[in-house]
Amino acid sequence: MSKLVIASIGPASSVQDGGRPGAQRYGLVPSGAMDRLALAAANTLAGNEPFTAAVEVGPFGARFTARGGAVRVALAGAPRNADIAGRAVASDTSATLADGETLTLGFARGGSFSYLAVEGGIAGEPMFGSLAVNARAGLGSPYPRPLQAGDELQTKVASGAPERRIELPAATDAPIRVVWGPQDDEFADETKNLLLDSEWKISATSDRMGYRLEGPVLRHLHGHNIVSDGTVNGSLQVPGNGQPIVLMRDRGTSGGYPKIAAVISADFGRFAQIPAGRAFRFRAVSMAEAQAEARKFAELLRTLPERLRAIESVDLNIDALHDANVAGHAVSAVDAGTWHAVSLADISGPD
């Protein structure tokens, strides 16, 4: 066995995988990676099954040191500077740390979460078939909490297989698509139009449980209390102050505020990556379109292995390398540093 020792890591970083569905009827939310495509891409690069547990690295930087043998890693998700002992590592590629070498990740640029997959996966004790951290439920392995400096992730010694990159569809900042419901009839048509016609920003007080949105006030027709019913990933619930909260992977399984719409599953990861403070818009689509997109997204996940390319075959494109890795991308530590926990009571709670 070799291991990755965490030399430093910011908050909002944890071990995540495909999650643990099946116990929502007992109040246990599945959790899992915020951006499933990025998790699957990192794992595909590392030679793992797509939803193997990996490190979900939050907006801040992190450093990992290989001990006890070489460790092969792969990085996908939010772009950020990365190097191994001074050698630049591009996003969407695999790379190997020799024993004792350190991988240094910078702040996320233009995204929030990166996924660091390790060849052979992270050793841990699954609960309900998952290592995903859900700190509230005391679940997750090897640590049932966000990662911190000094933590050790056991894995296999690197196989020495050739390094690869993966070609993913180009990033887009197209509007985030939603389907109405289940309680859109608690809002007037003008209010629904306001949701679609406005620019929104994700508040810095957001976390894996929910993203608070800043924008115009969405007024309810009949007050803001409903009898609690079930929630889904991406539910836009509208509390009393009229500022929607989008429920994320660590949401409560039920909630007592009207839910005007939900982000479609194919756009959830892209939405989860929008950095706090950046303006974006919503667009409503039909159920037929949302489900067609869900099928396309599933097909993309299924065909990720076909998108692998040997690193050797890459035509050296110095501009692209500079764009991906090198200096000139100053990141505001102030922006990255305003990532706070949402108070649970503001999101939902027994009612």
Added chain:
Amino acid sequence: MAATLPPPRLLPSGDSAITVEFSRNIDDAANRRVLALDRAMAAEPVTGVTETVPTYRSLLVHYDPVLIDFDKLGEKILTLAQRPVPATTKTRRWRIPVVYGGEHGIDLEDVAKTLNTTPDEIVARHVAGDYRVAMIGFTPGWSYLSGLTDSLHMPRRQNPRLLTPAGTISIGGVQTGVQCLAGPSGWHLLGQTAVRTYQLHRDPIFLLEPGDNVTFTAVDAKTFAEQDRAAEAGEFIAEQIAS
């Protein structure tokens, strides 16, 4: 009987779940239909359905849109929802010990004052109830019970507390509940139980199921402390009694 049942409303909840709504209110008859549909869906699994989540008034059906679409699943759900609701269903019945008042139930005195009676009378009314687990939600094991006597109905607190203890037994609106983990709550705290409705490394991890019956019994603080130690070691504490 089947012909008289009004169909539930099928509401989209994203592209991978359907909210099957039987009522907009807390309604015992609706909850029985929710639980009946939940059982029917477990007995006759529909391809693509990944899990179901019963609530007071609706069943949330999670599904994989690659395997079945909204319209096809909706048709199947409507068919299953037309099945007659069994008048009585064999359910499990639990007796849960509670230490009422004092540090374990800091709102008991206030509740008594608000309802113009004594703390003892509040406890007597609460333990006299025969409750049903209408839903489990929000956090692991948080069990919402129906069947609270009208004489204990009262509005929630103006200001929800950010942190209430694990094991809290509380009332809010027309409901009472068993809270498993420490967490926020706007309900009135009557007491505390040593019973863990959710405990890792115990089999089963979750004690209560939606549809189970629950009664409460009062215990003193010393008994609670003993039970709490035993519960930590993995004992159920809750007694399963004959239906």
